[in-house]
Amino acid sequence: MDTGTQAEARAAEGGSLCNPGGAYPLESRAGGDFAEWIRRVYEVTDDPLSEAGEPMRWLYGICRKEGSTERLVNCLLRAEKAAQAQLEREREACARERAAAEALARENRFVRRMLESRDRQFAALQAEVLAMRRNWAWRMVRRARCAAGRARRLLGPGGAAEGGRA
Numbered sequence: 303m304d305t306g307t308q309a310e311a312r313a314a315e316g317g318s319l320c321n322p323g324g325a326y327p328l329e330s331r332a333g334g335d336f337a338e339w340i341r342r343v344y345e346v347t348d349d350p351l352s353e354a355g356e357p358m359r360w361l362y363g364i365c366r367k368e369g370s371t372e373r374l375v376n377c378l379l380r381a382e383k384a385a386q387a388q389l390e391r392e393r394e395a396c397a398r399e400r401a402a403a404e405a406l407a408r409e410n411r412f413v414r415r416m417l418e419s420r421d422r423q424f425a426a427l428q429a430e431v432l433a434m435r436r437n438w439a440w441r442m443v444r445r446a447r448c449a450a451g452r453a454r455r456l457l458g459p460g461g462a463a464e465g466g467r468a
Contacts, residue, residue, distance in 0.1 A: 329386045
């Protein structure tokens with residue numbers, strides 16, 4: 303088992319042999335950059351598979367016995383890439399939904415302003431009508447028009463004066 307200083311020396315050695323700069327081993331950048339991964343690989347732990355569940359431990363054991371841990375790593379990387387692609391699709395869908403929601407909110411505000419304007423115009427017209435009805439001259443003109451209409455109906459063609467109505 304490595305001590306802490308031996309692990310650090312091996313990590314530094316591994317980092318100097320093949321340091322790809324600020325590269326990230328996983329597309330999602332989970333786990334940090336390359337140096338962080340090297341540090342974790344050489345880190346001393348009681349159980350190297352402490353994060354793995356029972357099915358993953360079982361798969362790792364099979365792959366290790368058959369000398370095909372590379373296939374397991376490739377399979378895990380494919381799964382990580384597929385998860386990242388799905389996450390990206392969901393982010394794009396969320397962005398489209400956000401844009402649609404913002405467009406609906408703008409349209410809603412426009413319709414509300416239109417309705418408020420219409421309500422103000424209606425209230426102004428209603429106040430104008432009430433003011434006209436209170437005006438004595440308007441009431442006199444209205445009575446005269448109603449009386450003229452009645453007279454036309456009574457005296458006009460087919461009216462009661464000519465015997466049209468009984």
